[in-house]
Amino acid sequence: MxxxxxxxxxxxxxxxxxxxxxxxxxxxxxxxxxxxxxxxxxxxxxxxxxxxxxxxxxxxxxxxxxxxxxxxxxxxxxxxxxxxxxxxxxxxxxxxxxxxxxxxxxxxxxxxxxxxxxxxNPEYAAAQEIARLLRFPSAIDIDSFSKGRIEMLRFKVPESSSLIGHALKNLPQQLQLDVLVCAAERKEEVVIPDGDFSIQAGDILSIIAIPGNASVFFHRIGIHTNQVKNALIIGGGEITYYLTVILLSMGIQVKIIEKNRMRCEELSELLPKATIIYGDGSDQDLLNEEHLEQMDALVASTDIDEENIILSLYAKGKVKSKVVTKLNHLDFNDVIHSLNLDSLIYPKNITAEYILQYVRAMRNSVGSNVETLYKLMDGRVEALEFIINPLSKMTGIKFQDMRLKKNLLIAGIGRKGKFIIPGGQDEFQPGDSVIVVTTNSGFQDIHDILEK
The missing domain is CATH 3.40.50.720 (NAD(P)-binding Rossmann-like Domain)
Structure with a gap:
């Protein structure tokens, strides 16, 4: 093309x-x-x-x-x-x-x-992603499929988790819940796990489920999931404006610290229900004066990546539930991940994902197109959503009879408002919303999941 x-x-x-x-x-x-x-x-x-x-x-x-x-x-x-x-x-x-x-x-x-x-709009898209995280602070990342009816959540397994030592194939029976682990990170390794994969402390797992089941899953493994009640945002840029509008509509109290007086005045007019503070958000005394330790969440959203990282490191042990770090420029992924920050937001990557999704769908305007695309784990994993075309040759074939590519998982099917975790006896039907998770790259059509 x-x-x-x-x-x-x-x-x-x-x-x-x-x-x-x-x-x-x-x-x-x-x-x-x-x-x-x-x-x-x-x-x-x-x-x-x-x-x-x-x-x-x-x-x-x-x-x-x-x-x-x-x-x-x-x-x-x-x-x-x-x-x-x-x-x-x-x-x-x-x-x-x-x-x-x-x-x-x-x-x-x-x-x-x-x-x-x-x-x-990169800033609005980033704000939507941050808002999802503050709604579900236990997750590192949250991606949605099938118009929000299915979600993929990424979280770190705590040292004391009841999941440790259990094989994935035993989880549905153990938890009595339709949740599928579709990707796992262990140190530097990223895998699409099979049923024999045994969970260890510190693993970063990606699960796929409907929103209600995701909440139940975290509750049953002992992880707090309640939406934050208040948030402190450092930096008053466009992301902050969009994010505040969304959070206020969710009933979350918002406090913004911005060091440009004129911008503070603008935000005060635009966001009368938020608290706008004129000051330097990197000033430790100011953060203490604003009772950082009483906040449920902090969003570091200044124009300087290094400042956002330092603010996040300082706040991580103080705020109650969630610290989100916006990064615009830095690409030192290994160094940044070694800092063990909570959730990272890259507006440029979010924008690229949306556009890439459109380009891939355009390359195959007749078949079962890419409807949704997410790059996960520093781009090493792709999660894609396809809609099965009525003319597709993939319908009517049981999954156990398909020659699927390696390092690939059919993670879920949305069918007539229901979410299905597929098994070997399942098959595609016209109109299905199909979610595929893979370490392969460049899929443009549902047929790409098959070995040639």
């Missing part, structure tokens, strides 16, 4: 890295020659220096034969104009990143009237 990415910032780089690995012809466009040279050299893609709103620049990037243009510059207006020009020039698919809250209520109108294929 021929793809043009306008903007070589954090999201542009993440997209280029993934899409170029998946056998796409990628061209990057940016006004910064150094950034274009750097990205095109590292990922072996074509680079064009210029303004993506210019028809002549897009023509140099071969817009005429392009399947999809993705505009992820720092300017919403530039992104929208890039897409309009591309649509007029080649009638290709277009995706625009739109971040300004002014446009948030109008995104669907803008998408429809400008003929865009998709719009994405």
């Amino acid at each position: 021929q793809i043009i990415i306008v903007g070589c910032g954090k999201v542009g780089r993440a997209l280029t890295a993934q899409l170029s690995r998946e056998d796409n012809n990628v061209t990057v466009v940016d006004i910064n020659a150094d950034m274009v040279r750097n990205v095109s050299t590292i990922y072996d893609v074509m680079g064009i220096v210029g303004n993506g709103t210019s028809y002549h620049v897009l023509a140099d990037a071969d817009i005429e034969h392009t399947d999809i243009l993705i505009a992820v510059t720092h300017s919403d207006e530039v992104n929208l104009l890039c897409c309009v020009v591309a649509k007029k020039a080649a009638n290709c698919h277009t995706i625009a990143r739109i971040r300004n809250p002014v446009y948030s209520a109008e995104r669907e109108f803008i998408r429809r009237e400008l003929g865009l294929s998709m719009t994405i």
Whole structure:
């Protein structure tokens, strides 16, 4: 597939890295020659220096034969104009990143009237993910499928857990519950476990279940799951604004510390039900004055990754339930994970996941498309959702008769509002929502789960 990415910032780089690995012809466009040279050299893609709103620049990037243009510059207006020009020039698919809250209520109108294929707001998407974590603070990550009816939750097995020493095949009988462990991390190793996998303290497990069963599962293994009652957010950026709106609607009290006085005044007008404090959130005395130890959760959401990490490390032993750390720039995954932080949020990765999901679905517009895609465990595992097409050749075949690829698990089926943990005698039916978890990469259709 021929793809043009306008903007070589954090999201542009993440997209280029993934899409170029998946056998796409990628061209990057940016006004910064150094950034274009750097990205095109590292990922072996074509680079064009210029303004993506210019028809002549897009023509140099071969817009005429392009399947999809993705505009992820720092300017919403530039992104929208890039897409309009591309649509007029080649009638290709277009995706625009739109971040300004002014446009948030109008995104669907803008998408429809400008003929865009998709719009994405990274800050709002990140805020939604953080809100899910504060609703269920025992989880490290929460990903949703089947329009929220099925969830995948990742958690660390405590030293005193009743799960320790038990094989996965015994869990359903032991817990009397439909919950499936679909991925496991043990130190540096990531596996799609079979029934003989024995749980150890410190394992990080991913389970899949309906939301109600997930709560029961954690209760039965002795892990606290209640939604937080209050949250302290350090940093008053756009993520904080969107997150506060969501949390207030959930009945969670919010306190924000922001060191820019003008921004504090803006937030006070926008969020009258939140408490806005003018001050430096990295000031230990201020945190103590605001009774950090009485807070259920802290979200470190400043513009400086290092500050967010230090704040999170300081708060981890003080807040009651949850510490969330936003990271924009740092890619030293081994170092960051060694710090044993609670939950990490990467807005650039969330944005890349949404766009990658659309691109993969577009590559196979006839078959059973990718509906949802999550990159897990530093990209080493993918969790995908497919909808089974009525014409699919996968229907009517029992799972035990399928030659599935290694390191792959059919983790769940959503069928007519019900969640099914599949066994060997089960089979796909038209309209099924199928969740697949695998260490393989690049699946675009449900048929990709089979050995060739």
